[in-house]
Amino acid sequence: MAEAAESPGEPGTTSPRPLFAGLSDISISQDIPVEGEITIPMRSRIREFDSSTLNESVQNTIMRDLKAVGKKFMHVLYPRKSNTLLRDWDLWGPLVLCVTLALMLQRGSADSENDGGPQFAEVFVIIWFGAVTITLNSKLLGGNISFFQSLCVLGYCILPLTVALLVCRLVLLAKPGPINFIVRLFVVIMMFAWSIVASTAFLADSQPPNRKALAVYPVFLFYFVISWMILTFTP
Amino acid sequence: MAAADELAFHEFEEATNLLAETPDVTTISRSDPRTPEGQVAVAVGSGGGYGAEDEVESDKTALLQEPQPQPGFWTFSYYQSFFDVDTSQVLDRIKGSLLPRPGHSFVRHHLRNRPDLYGPFWICATLAFVLAVTGNLTVVLAQRRDPSIHYSPQFHKVTVAGITIYCYAWLVPLALWAFLQWRKGVRERMGPYTFLETVCFYGYSLFIFIPTVVLWLIPVPWLQWLFGALALALSAAGLVFTLWPIVREDTRLVASMLLSAVVLLHALLAMGCKFYFFQPLPLEHMAPAHQDTSLHPNVVLTPTPPRPMITEGLRLQV
Numbered sequence: 001m002a003e004a005a006e007s008p009g010e011p012g013t014t015s016p017r018p019l020f021a022g023l024s025d026i027s028i029s030q031d032i033p034v035e036g037e038i039t040i041p042m043r044s045r046i047r048e049f050d051s052s053t054l055n056e057s058v059q060n061t062i063m064r065d066l067k068a069v070g071k072k073f074m075h076v077l078y079p080r081k082s083n084t085l086l087r088d089w090d091l092w093g094p095l096v097l098c099v100t101l102a103l104m105l106q107r108g109s110a111d112s113e114n115d116g117g118p119q120f121a122e123v124f125v126i127i128w129f130g131a132v133t134i135t136l137n138s139k140l141l142g143g144n145i146s147f148f149q150s151l152c153v154l155g156y157c158i159l160p161l162t163v164a165l166l167v168c169r170l171v172l173l174a175k176p177g178p179i180n181f182i183v184r185l186f187v188v189i190m191m192f193a194w195s196i197v198a199s200t201a202f203l204a205d206s207q208p209p210n211r212k213a214l215a216v217y218p219v220f221l222f223y224f225v226i227s228w229m230i231l232t233f234t235p
Numbered sequence: 236m237a238a239a240d241e242l243a244f245h246e247f248e249e250a251t252n253l254l255a256e257t258p259d260v261t262t263i264s265r266s267d268p269r270t271p272e273g274q275v276a277v278a279v280g281s282g283g284g285y286g287a288e289d290e291v292e293s294d295k296t297a298l299l300q301e302p303q304p305q306p307g308f309w310t311f312s313y314y315q316s317f318f319d320v321d322t323s324q325v326l327d328r329i330k331g332s333l334l335p336r337p338g339h340s341f342v343r344h345h346l347r348n349r350p351d352l353y354g355p356f357w358i359c360a361t362l363a364f365v366l367a368v369t370g371n372l373t374v375v376l377a378q379r380r381d382p383s384i385h386y387s388p389q390f391h392k393v394t395v396a397g398i399t400i401y402c403y404a405w406l407v408p409l410a411l412w413a414f415l416q417w418r419k420g421v422r423e424r425m426g427p428y429t430f431l432e433t434v435c436f437y438g439y440s441l442f443i444f445i446p447t448v449v450l451w452l453i454p455v456p457w458l459q460w461l462f463g464a465l466a467l468a469l470s471a472a473g474l475v476f477t478l479w480p481i482v483r484e485d486t487r488l489v490a491s492m493l494l495s496a497v498v499l500l501h502a503l504l505a506m507g508c509k510f511y512f513f514q515p516l517p518l519e520h521m522a523p524a525h526q527d528t529s530l531h532p533n534v535v536l537t538p539t540p541p542r543p544m545i546t547e548g549l550r551l552q553v
Binding site: 122 | 314315318321322357361371390394
């Protein structure tokens with residue numbers, strides 16, 4: 001740039017000229033207009049995006065959120081090392097799963113026994129306070145995952161266990177017996193292992209390497225308790 | 236030289252300016268002649284912009300503030316200091332609690348004055364859930380042998396187990412620590428343990444009950460008592476060996492009372508768990524459950540043929 005500003009035609013000077021010395025030689029012609037609009041290309045795109053979410057139909061809004069939740073369910077069912085669950089976290093999926101689980105696991109109101117299955121509130125509290133405790137634990141151990149990202153992952157990875165509960169309910173409609181129990185036990189163990197693998201795939205990388213086991217063990221305990229509640233469920 | 240004198244004058248001016256901008260910079264008392272010059276060298280070299288100066292200044296401010304004391308209890312990093320353990324350290328502490336040796340205090344040898352809260356918290360949580368789960372499993376196994384026993388998930392036992400274990404693991408160390416602080420005047424040689432160290436060794440001493448509770452599934456009574464006594468002996472021995480250097484200098488009466496109180500409380504916990512979660516099962520058979528079993532949609536346990544004396548209600552499907 002500095003060289004271009006140097007005026008040509010001068011006899012070869014050995015000393016280098018200082019920067020921008022030749023600027024004074026450039027003359028600005030009067031005919032070139034130096035005015036106009038400066039448009040930033042990004043801005044128009046953002047404006048377009050804003051107006052589209054305000055003016056779009058309700059169906060579009062709902063379908064967009066449902067698709068996001070559905071995509072995350074797919075990520076849980078086929079766990080790969082991807083960042084989708086972590087980047088765009090949301091708590092809709094965990095809420096839906098938790099409410100489903102609690103509704104199906106609660107004992108009926110006609111049951112007046114003291115020692116029955118868990119109440120709705122007990123299941124709800126166990127799931128959410130368990131997830132919060134595990135998140136706090138992993139943050140205290142020095143993990144670099146955010147609070148809500150961790151809640152999101154733990155909540156979404158309850159999906160296999162919810163599927164196990166549905167299967168158990170169906171199996172319980174059939175003829176009872178030890179085979180019934182073995183089938184339920186097998187299904188619950190498989191889904192428990194799937195949950196652990198799915199959540200570890202997402203969470204393990206966020207921990208320092210010499211503390212991975214310390215952060216994964218509470219996740220194991222959490223899913224074990226939920227699996228136990230599912231296995232001991234009697235309608 | 237005039238230029239160096241000018242530079243020296245600028246030094247003081249800019250240093251005071253910078254200090255005025257960041258009033259919470261701590262002034263170091265130890266002599267570090269390079270530091271102020273280093274700051275000023277950067278300030279002069281970066282030219283006019285004060286933005287870069289502020290960034291560098293805040294970095295150096297942070298460095299200067301490092302020798303300050305621990306962060307307050309309202310900050311997150313205060314609690315992070317209690318979870319500053321690695322997997323290998325936790326495993327080592329668990330091993331140390333399983334095999335107590337006379338003369339080796341758990342606190343001095345394994346904690347090494349760095350107590351953690353990870354171990355006690357998760358050992359208590361595991362113990363509470365394992366107690367509830369195995370207690371329920373004993374009912375299941377008993378029902379297989381004797382179908383007259385009523386089975387139910389017994390979820391309220393989880394709550395009871397959790398509250399009991401956590402209260403024991405926090406209130407008893409609190410009382411012990413308070414008592415030792417009160418008797419601090421009698422001891423000359425050894426300082427008392429901090430509250431966290433007390434909680435820590437109590438928490439780790441509960442670890443041995445986890446495999447014991449799982450072994451209590453075996454329905455042979457004398458074997459259960461044997462395992463219980465073994466676990467209690469190991470756990471209480473660990474506690475006594477840890478506390479011995481502290482109470483040794485006290486009067487014999489106080490020392491023996493304290494140690495026997497500790498062992499007694501531990502034994503009460505073990506026996507309470509055994510009786511509440513692993514009830515002798517004929518007692519359960521007489522529970523009032525059979526009154527409202529007509530409300531249950533009970534299903535027959537198929538392998539055994541239906542016995543005529545057990546009508547609807549006391550048969551449940553597993």
